[in-house]
Amino acid sequence: MSYGLAFLNNSGVRVIGQEEDNLKFIGKITAYTTASYAYMTYMTFTVTSTEFPIVYLYLPYDDVGTCSNATYTDMSSCVINGGSWIWTNTNEINLAVVHNIYNTTGDTWEVTVIGSYGGYPKNACLYVFNESGSTPSTDAYGFRTYKADGTTLAYDSGFKPLIAKWGASFNSVPSGSFGVDQRKLLVGDWSSRNVDKPAFNCSFNNMAYTEWNSIFCFEGDMYWYMLYYRHFVSIIPDGVNVFSTTPSGRYHPSNDYVTTNRVCVNPTSAFAGSSGGWYYKTKTMPMIDGADYD
Protein backbone atom coordinates (compact mmCIF):
# COMPACT_ATOMS: atom_id res chain seq x y z
CA MET A 1 0.00 0.00 0.00
CA SER A 2 2.10 2.87 -1.15
CA TYR A 3 0.19 4.83 -3.74
CA GLY A 4 -3.10 6.50 -4.19
CA LEU A 5 -5.11 9.14 -2.46
CA ALA A 6 -6.57 9.37 0.97
CA PHE A 7 -9.47 11.63 1.75
CA LEU A 8 -9.46 12.67 5.34
CA ASN A 9 -12.06 14.23 7.49
CA ASN A 10 -11.96 17.98 7.63
CA SER A 11 -8.61 17.97 5.92
CA GLY A 12 -9.60 18.46 2.36
CA VAL A 13 -7.70 16.30 -0.08
CA ARG A 14 -4.30 15.21 0.97
CA VAL A 15 -1.93 12.91 -0.88
CA ILE A 16 -0.43 10.56 1.65
CA GLY A 17 0.36 7.59 -0.52
CA GLN A 18 -2.28 5.07 0.30
CA GLU A 19 -4.26 2.72 -1.86
CA GLU A 20 -7.38 0.76 -1.11
CA ASP A 21 -8.83 -2.24 -2.79
CA ASN A 22 -12.48 -2.65 -3.33
CA LEU A 23 -14.92 -5.25 -4.42
CA LYS A 24 -16.42 -5.70 -7.81
CA PHE A 25 -19.98 -6.85 -8.06
CA ILE A 26 -20.15 -9.94 -10.26
CA GLY A 27 -23.73 -10.91 -10.07
CA LYS A 28 -26.71 -12.17 -8.19
CA ILE A 29 -27.23 -15.90 -8.07
CA THR A 30 -30.61 -17.13 -9.09
CA ALA A 31 -29.92 -20.69 -10.19
CA TYR A 32 -28.51 -23.51 -8.16
CA THR A 33 -28.62 -27.23 -7.82
CA THR A 34 -28.94 -29.47 -4.85
CA ALA A 35 -26.94 -32.51 -3.93
CA SER A 36 -26.65 -34.76 -0.94
CA TYR A 37 -24.07 -36.17 1.35
CA ALA A 38 -24.78 -38.58 4.16
CA TYR A 39 -28.47 -37.78 4.26
CA MET A 40 -27.68 -34.12 4.09
CA THR A 41 -29.01 -32.05 1.24
CA TYR A 42 -27.05 -29.00 0.32
CA MET A 43 -27.02 -26.37 -2.36
CA THR A 44 -24.33 -25.63 -4.88
CA PHE A 45 -23.86 -23.07 -7.59
CA THR A 46 -21.00 -22.05 -9.79
CA VAL A 47 -19.40 -18.69 -10.22
CA THR A 48 -17.08 -17.48 -12.93
CA SER A 49 -14.39 -15.30 -11.50
CA THR A 50 -10.78 -14.61 -12.23
CA GLU A 51 -10.05 -14.78 -8.53
CA PHE A 52 -11.45 -16.06 -5.27
CA PRO A 53 -15.03 -14.84 -5.24
CA ILE A 54 -16.62 -13.34 -2.18
CA VAL A 55 -20.14 -14.53 -1.60
CA TYR A 56 -22.73 -12.96 0.62
CA LEU A 57 -25.77 -14.95 1.50
CA TYR A 58 -28.91 -13.25 2.62
CA LEU A 59 -31.76 -15.27 3.90
CA PRO A 60 -35.35 -14.41 4.50
CA TYR A 61 -36.33 -13.95 8.03
CA ASP A 62 -38.53 -16.86 8.92
CA ASP A 63 -41.54 -15.93 10.93
CA VAL A 64 -43.18 -19.29 10.71
CA GLY A 65 -43.66 -19.97 14.34
CA THR A 66 -45.34 -18.88 17.53
CA CYS A 67 -44.00 -16.76 20.32
CA SER A 68 -44.58 -17.85 23.87
CA ASN A 69 -45.93 -14.38 24.46
CA ALA A 70 -48.83 -13.99 22.09
CA THR A 71 -48.34 -10.25 22.04
CA TYR A 72 -45.43 -10.72 19.73
CA THR A 73 -46.10 -12.26 16.40
CA ASP A 74 -42.69 -12.21 14.79
CA MET A 75 -39.45 -13.73 15.87
CA SER A 76 -37.54 -10.50 16.26
CA SER A 77 -40.01 -8.83 18.59
CA CYS A 78 -40.42 -12.10 20.45
CA VAL A 79 -36.71 -12.18 21.11
CA ILE A 80 -36.31 -8.53 21.88
CA ASN A 81 -39.45 -7.91 23.86
CA GLY A 82 -40.92 -11.18 24.82
CA GLY A 83 -38.75 -11.87 27.80
CA SER A 84 -38.27 -15.58 27.91
CA TRP A 85 -37.54 -16.68 24.40
CA ILE A 86 -39.69 -19.47 23.19
CA TRP A 87 -40.29 -19.45 19.49
CA THR A 88 -41.93 -22.61 18.30
CA ASN A 89 -40.89 -23.62 14.87
CA THR A 90 -40.12 -27.16 13.95
CA ASN A 91 -39.95 -26.65 10.24
CA GLU A 92 -37.14 -24.18 10.02
CA ILE A 93 -35.35 -24.29 6.72
CA ASN A 94 -33.85 -20.93 6.09
CA LEU A 95 -30.78 -21.42 8.21
CA ALA A 96 -27.68 -21.61 6.14
CA VAL A 97 -24.21 -20.35 5.49
CA VAL A 98 -21.79 -20.34 2.62
CA HIS A 99 -19.69 -23.28 3.61
CA ASN A 100 -17.14 -23.61 0.88
CA ILE A 101 -15.84 -21.89 -2.21
CA TYR A 102 -13.83 -24.26 -4.32
CA ASN A 103 -11.81 -23.59 -7.43
CA THR A 104 -12.97 -26.36 -9.73
CA THR A 105 -10.79 -25.34 -12.64
CA GLY A 106 -9.64 -22.11 -14.18
CA ASP A 107 -12.13 -19.36 -13.50
CA THR A 108 -14.87 -21.70 -12.32
CA TRP A 109 -15.69 -21.81 -8.65
CA GLU A 110 -18.17 -24.04 -6.91
CA VAL A 111 -19.94 -22.58 -3.95
CA THR A 112 -21.55 -24.84 -1.39
CA VAL A 113 -24.28 -23.67 0.94
CA ILE A 114 -25.29 -25.84 3.84
CA GLY A 115 -28.39 -25.31 5.86
CA SER A 116 -29.29 -26.28 9.32
CA TYR A 117 -30.21 -29.93 9.78
CA GLY A 118 -28.35 -30.67 6.63
CA GLY A 119 -30.79 -28.82 4.46
CA TYR A 120 -30.54 -25.88 2.14
CA PRO A 121 -32.31 -22.58 2.03
CA LYS A 122 -35.44 -22.54 -0.04
CA ASN A 123 -35.20 -18.82 -0.40
CA ALA A 124 -32.03 -16.84 -0.51
CA CYS A 125 -30.33 -13.91 -2.07
CA LEU A 126 -26.76 -14.67 -3.02
CA TYR A 127 -24.49 -11.88 -4.12
CA VAL A 128 -21.05 -12.49 -5.51
CA PHE A 129 -18.11 -10.11 -5.60
CA ASN A 130 -14.43 -10.24 -6.17
CA GLU A 131 -11.69 -7.74 -5.81
CA SER A 132 -11.80 -5.22 -8.54
CA GLY A 133 -9.05 -4.39 -10.93
CA SER A 134 -9.25 -6.97 -13.65
CA THR A 135 -11.42 -5.02 -16.07
CA PRO A 136 -11.77 -1.28 -16.13
CA SER A 137 -15.21 0.15 -16.31
CA THR A 138 -16.33 1.45 -19.66
CA ASP A 139 -17.86 4.43 -17.95
CA ALA A 140 -16.51 7.71 -19.14
CA TYR A 141 -17.25 9.37 -15.87
CA GLY A 142 -16.54 8.63 -12.28
CA PHE A 143 -13.31 8.11 -10.47
CA ARG A 144 -10.41 5.67 -10.59
CA THR A 145 -7.32 4.98 -8.58
CA TYR A 146 -4.54 2.58 -9.47
CA LYS A 147 -2.25 0.36 -7.49
CA ALA A 148 1.46 0.81 -7.19
CA ASP A 149 2.13 -0.82 -10.55
CA GLY A 150 0.29 2.01 -12.21
CA THR A 151 -1.95 -0.23 -14.26
CA THR A 152 -3.97 -2.37 -11.86
CA LEU A 153 -7.16 -0.72 -10.81
CA ALA A 154 -7.64 -0.32 -7.09
CA TYR A 155 -10.91 1.47 -7.39
CA ASP A 156 -13.24 2.32 -10.23
CA SER A 157 -16.46 4.01 -9.37
CA GLY A 158 -18.00 2.47 -12.45
CA PHE A 159 -17.88 -0.85 -10.66
CA LYS A 160 -20.42 0.31 -8.14
CA PRO A 161 -18.17 -0.91 -5.37
CA LEU A 162 -19.24 -2.53 -2.22
CA ILE A 163 -19.13 0.14 0.41
CA ALA A 164 -20.18 -1.21 3.75
CA LYS A 165 -21.24 1.52 6.06
CA TRP A 166 -20.62 -0.69 9.00
CA GLY A 167 -20.41 -4.26 10.13
CA ALA A 168 -21.20 -5.93 13.38
CA SER A 169 -19.65 -8.79 15.25
CA PHE A 170 -21.57 -11.19 17.34
CA ASN A 171 -19.62 -13.76 19.19
CA SER A 172 -19.84 -16.60 21.64
CA VAL A 173 -23.46 -17.36 22.09
CA PRO A 174 -23.64 -20.42 24.31
CA SER A 175 -25.19 -23.55 23.01
CA GLY A 176 -28.88 -23.75 23.58
CA SER A 177 -29.36 -20.12 24.38
CA PHE A 178 -29.79 -16.90 22.51
CA GLY A 179 -28.35 -13.48 22.58
CA VAL A 180 -29.14 -10.09 21.21
CA ASP A 181 -26.83 -7.33 20.25
CA GLN A 182 -28.90 -4.33 19.46
CA ARG A 183 -27.21 -1.47 17.74
CA LYS A 184 -29.07 1.74 17.50
CA LEU A 185 -28.06 4.46 15.16
CA LEU A 186 -27.42 7.78 16.82
CA VAL A 187 -26.28 6.05 19.99
CA GLY A 188 -22.75 5.69 21.27
CA ASP A 189 -20.08 4.85 18.77
CA TRP A 190 -22.73 4.42 16.15
CA SER A 191 -23.79 8.01 16.48
CA SER A 192 -22.48 8.97 13.09
CA ARG A 193 -24.00 6.09 11.16
CA ASN A 194 -26.55 7.14 8.66
CA VAL A 195 -27.63 4.17 6.63
CA ASP A 196 -30.94 4.52 4.93
CA LYS A 197 -31.25 1.13 3.37
CA PRO A 198 -29.30 -1.92 2.31
CA ALA A 199 -28.00 -1.75 -1.21
CA PHE A 200 -28.83 -5.33 -2.00
CA ASN A 201 -32.04 -5.49 -3.88
CA CYS A 202 -33.22 -8.49 -1.99
CA SER A 203 -36.90 -8.78 -1.30
CA PHE A 204 -36.21 -9.57 2.31
CA ASN A 205 -36.18 -6.77 4.81
CA ASN A 206 -34.50 -8.93 7.36
CA MET A 207 -31.24 -10.44 6.43
CA ALA A 208 -28.50 -12.49 7.89
CA TYR A 209 -24.92 -13.11 7.07
CA THR A 210 -23.54 -15.90 9.14
CA GLU A 211 -19.98 -16.85 9.37
CA TRP A 212 -18.61 -19.43 11.73
CA ASN A 213 -21.15 -21.05 13.93
CA SER A 214 -22.34 -24.57 14.20
CA ILE A 215 -23.18 -27.50 16.33
CA PHE A 216 -23.24 -31.19 15.72
CA CYS A 217 -25.91 -33.55 14.70
CA PHE A 218 -25.48 -37.27 14.89
CA GLU A 219 -27.22 -39.87 12.89
CA GLY A 220 -27.24 -43.58 13.23
CA ASP A 221 -24.69 -44.36 10.58
CA MET A 222 -21.88 -42.65 12.41
CA TYR A 223 -22.03 -39.40 10.51
CA TRP A 224 -21.88 -36.14 12.30
CA TYR A 225 -22.58 -32.95 10.62
CA MET A 226 -22.80 -29.35 11.55
CA LEU A 227 -25.88 -27.39 12.30
CA TYR A 228 -25.53 -23.75 11.54
CA TYR A 229 -26.94 -21.26 13.87
CA ARG A 230 -28.69 -18.32 12.43
CA HIS A 231 -27.74 -14.81 13.16
CA PHE A 232 -30.23 -12.31 11.97
CA VAL A 233 -29.70 -8.72 11.26
CA SER A 234 -33.05 -7.14 11.50
CA ILE A 235 -33.47 -3.58 10.38
CA ILE A 236 -35.33 -1.42 12.85
CA PRO A 237 -36.23 2.21 12.38
CA ASP A 238 -33.35 3.53 14.41
CA GLY A 239 -30.72 0.91 13.90
CA VAL A 240 -30.38 -2.80 13.72
CA ASN A 241 -30.92 -5.85 15.84
CA VAL A 242 -28.24 -8.49 15.54
CA PHE A 243 -29.26 -11.58 17.34
CA SER A 244 -28.48 -15.21 17.52
CA THR A 245 -30.58 -18.05 18.72
CA THR A 246 -30.28 -21.72 19.03
CA PRO A 247 -31.86 -23.13 15.91
CA SER A 248 -35.51 -23.36 16.68
CA GLY A 249 -36.66 -26.91 16.56
CA ARG A 250 -33.19 -28.17 17.18
CA TYR A 251 -34.56 -31.05 19.12
CA HIS A 252 -37.18 -31.80 16.55
CA PRO A 253 -35.56 -32.00 13.17
CA SER A 254 -37.96 -32.19 10.34
CA ASN A 255 -38.10 -35.21 8.15
CA ASP A 256 -38.01 -32.86 5.20
CA TYR A 257 -34.29 -32.67 5.37
CA VAL A 258 -33.19 -35.06 8.03
CA THR A 259 -34.31 -38.56 7.62
CA THR A 260 -35.17 -40.66 10.61
CA ASN A 261 -32.70 -42.56 12.70
CA ARG A 262 -30.66 -39.65 13.93
CA VAL A 263 -30.27 -37.66 17.07
CA CYS A 264 -29.55 -33.98 17.18
CA VAL A 265 -29.63 -33.44 20.88
CA ASN A 266 -26.03 -34.11 21.65
CA PRO A 267 -23.81 -31.04 21.48
CA THR A 268 -20.70 -33.14 21.89
CA SER A 269 -18.85 -34.75 19.05
CA ALA A 270 -16.60 -37.72 19.51
CA PHE A 271 -14.14 -35.94 17.26
CA ALA A 272 -14.36 -32.33 18.31
CA GLY A 273 -15.58 -32.46 21.87
CA SER A 274 -18.13 -30.04 23.20
CA SER A 275 -19.32 -27.45 20.77
CA GLY A 276 -19.78 -24.86 23.46
CA GLY A 277 -16.12 -24.05 23.55
CA TRP A 278 -15.56 -23.27 19.92
CA TYR A 279 -18.62 -22.41 17.99
CA TYR A 280 -18.74 -18.69 17.72
CA LYS A 281 -17.57 -15.99 15.38
CA THR A 282 -20.43 -14.54 13.55
CA LYS A 283 -19.91 -11.35 11.72
CA THR A 284 -22.15 -9.34 9.58
CA MET A 285 -21.60 -6.97 6.76
CA PRO A 286 -25.16 -6.39 5.94
CA MET A 287 -25.95 -2.77 5.49
CA ILE A 288 -24.40 -1.58 2.35
CA ASP A 289 -25.02 1.92 1.22
CA GLY A 290 -24.46 3.46 -2.12
CA ALA A 291 -25.40 1.35 -5.07
CA ASP A 292 -28.17 -1.14 -5.63
CA TYR A 293 -27.10 -4.57 -6.76
CA ASP A 294 -29.42 -6.78 -8.69
Add this chain to the structure above:
Amino acid sequence: MSTYGFQVFGEDGSLHFDGSSTCLMLHDSFEVVGTTAYSKSYVWGTDITSAFVVVETMLDNTPDFMFNVFPSPGETITADPATQVYTISGTPIYTNVGKVVSSWSTYVSNSKMKFLVYVE
Protein backbone atom coordinates in the same frame (compact mmCIF):
# COMPACT_ATOMS: atom_id res chain seq x y z
CA MET B 1 -25.09 12.38 3.83
CA SER B 2 -21.82 13.54 5.21
CA THR B 3 -20.72 17.11 5.01
CA TYR B 4 -17.19 16.03 4.29
CA GLY B 5 -15.46 13.30 2.29
CA PHE B 6 -16.32 12.94 -1.36
CA GLN B 7 -18.96 11.40 -3.52
CA VAL B 8 -19.02 10.03 -7.05
CA PHE B 9 -22.18 10.04 -9.07
CA GLY B 10 -23.02 8.21 -12.25
CA GLU B 11 -24.22 9.85 -15.42
CA ASP B 12 -27.78 9.33 -14.34
CA GLY B 13 -27.14 11.00 -11.04
CA SER B 14 -27.05 7.76 -9.06
CA LEU B 15 -24.59 7.64 -6.21
CA HIS B 16 -21.71 5.27 -6.93
CA PHE B 17 -19.49 6.07 -4.04
CA ASP B 18 -19.76 7.95 -0.83
CA GLY B 19 -16.44 8.49 0.86
CA SER B 20 -17.86 9.50 4.18
CA SER B 21 -15.91 8.59 7.23
CA THR B 22 -18.20 5.79 8.33
CA CYS B 23 -17.46 3.51 5.41
CA LEU B 24 -15.84 0.16 5.76
CA MET B 25 -13.28 -0.08 3.03
CA LEU B 26 -11.53 -3.21 1.91
CA HIS B 27 -8.01 -2.43 2.96
CA ASP B 28 -6.24 -5.65 2.15
CA SER B 29 -6.74 -9.32 1.54
CA PHE B 30 -4.48 -12.27 1.94
CA GLU B 31 -4.69 -16.01 1.67
CA VAL B 32 -3.39 -18.56 4.12
CA VAL B 33 -2.80 -22.16 3.07
CA GLY B 34 -3.49 -24.96 5.51
CA THR B 35 -2.45 -24.28 9.06
CA THR B 36 0.32 -21.88 8.21
CA ALA B 37 0.72 -19.22 10.86
CA TYR B 38 0.09 -15.71 9.61
CA SER B 39 0.74 -12.21 10.83
CA LYS B 40 -0.09 -9.04 9.00
CA SER B 41 0.50 -5.56 10.31
CA TYR B 42 -0.92 -2.31 9.05
CA VAL B 43 -0.29 1.26 9.90
CA TRP B 44 -3.39 2.44 11.64
CA GLY B 45 -3.82 5.90 10.23
CA THR B 46 -5.51 8.56 12.23
CA ASP B 47 -8.51 8.35 9.96
CA ILE B 48 -9.04 4.66 10.67
CA THR B 49 -10.87 3.77 13.82
CA SER B 50 -11.18 0.01 13.65
CA ALA B 51 -10.47 -3.08 11.61
CA PHE B 52 -12.96 -5.70 10.59
CA VAL B 53 -11.97 -9.08 9.24
CA VAL B 54 -14.15 -11.38 7.18
CA VAL B 55 -12.84 -14.80 6.23
CA GLU B 56 -13.88 -17.06 3.41
CA THR B 57 -12.80 -20.65 3.10
CA MET B 58 -11.72 -22.79 0.22
CA LEU B 59 -11.72 -26.30 1.58
CA ASP B 60 -10.52 -29.37 -0.19
CA ASN B 61 -13.82 -30.44 -1.68
CA THR B 62 -13.53 -34.11 -0.88
CA PRO B 63 -16.99 -34.59 0.65
CA ASP B 64 -15.88 -36.53 3.70
CA PHE B 65 -13.59 -33.69 4.54
CA MET B 66 -15.62 -30.72 3.42
CA PHE B 67 -18.71 -31.71 5.32
CA ASN B 68 -16.95 -32.79 8.45
CA VAL B 69 -14.69 -29.87 9.09
CA PHE B 70 -15.28 -26.76 11.08
CA PRO B 71 -12.84 -24.13 9.82
CA SER B 72 -11.93 -21.25 12.04
CA PRO B 73 -9.50 -18.43 11.19
CA GLY B 74 -8.15 -18.35 14.73
CA GLU B 75 -7.33 -14.70 14.39
CA THR B 76 -6.32 -12.22 17.02
CA ILE B 77 -6.40 -8.52 16.27
CA THR B 78 -4.25 -6.21 18.30
CA ALA B 79 -3.97 -2.48 17.99
CA ASP B 80 -1.31 -0.26 19.42
CA PRO B 81 -2.57 3.32 19.70
CA ALA B 82 0.95 4.54 20.38
CA THR B 83 2.43 3.24 17.17
CA GLN B 84 -0.88 3.25 15.27
CA VAL B 85 -0.20 -0.25 14.08
CA TYR B 86 -2.74 -3.02 14.12
CA THR B 87 -1.83 -6.61 13.64
CA ILE B 88 -3.90 -9.58 12.56
CA SER B 89 -2.26 -12.83 13.45
CA GLY B 90 -3.03 -16.41 14.23
CA THR B 91 -3.17 -19.93 12.89
CA PRO B 92 -6.13 -21.37 10.99
CA ILE B 93 -7.90 -24.19 12.77
CA TYR B 94 -9.61 -27.08 11.06
CA THR B 95 -11.68 -29.09 13.51
CA ASN B 96 -13.02 -32.49 12.65
CA VAL B 97 -16.62 -32.61 13.75
CA GLY B 98 -17.73 -35.53 11.71
CA LYS B 99 -16.23 -38.91 11.12
CA VAL B 100 -12.89 -40.54 10.68
CA VAL B 101 -11.48 -39.00 7.54
CA SER B 102 -8.42 -40.58 6.08
CA SER B 103 -5.81 -38.19 4.72
CA TRP B 104 -7.20 -35.45 6.94
CA SER B 105 -3.88 -33.66 7.12
CA THR B 106 -3.53 -33.74 3.35
CA TYR B 107 -6.96 -32.23 2.91
CA VAL B 108 -6.13 -29.55 5.44
CA SER B 109 -2.97 -28.68 3.58
CA ASN B 110 -5.02 -28.42 0.38
CA SER B 111 -7.37 -25.92 1.99
CA LYS B 112 -6.95 -22.21 2.34
CA MET B 113 -8.64 -19.21 3.87
CA LYS B 114 -8.96 -15.77 2.41
CA PHE B 115 -8.88 -12.92 4.87
CA LEU B 116 -10.62 -9.73 3.89
CA VAL B 117 -9.45 -6.87 6.01
CA TYR B 118 -11.79 -3.93 6.18
CA VAL B 119 -11.07 -0.73 7.96
CA GLU B 120 -13.37 1.97 9.05
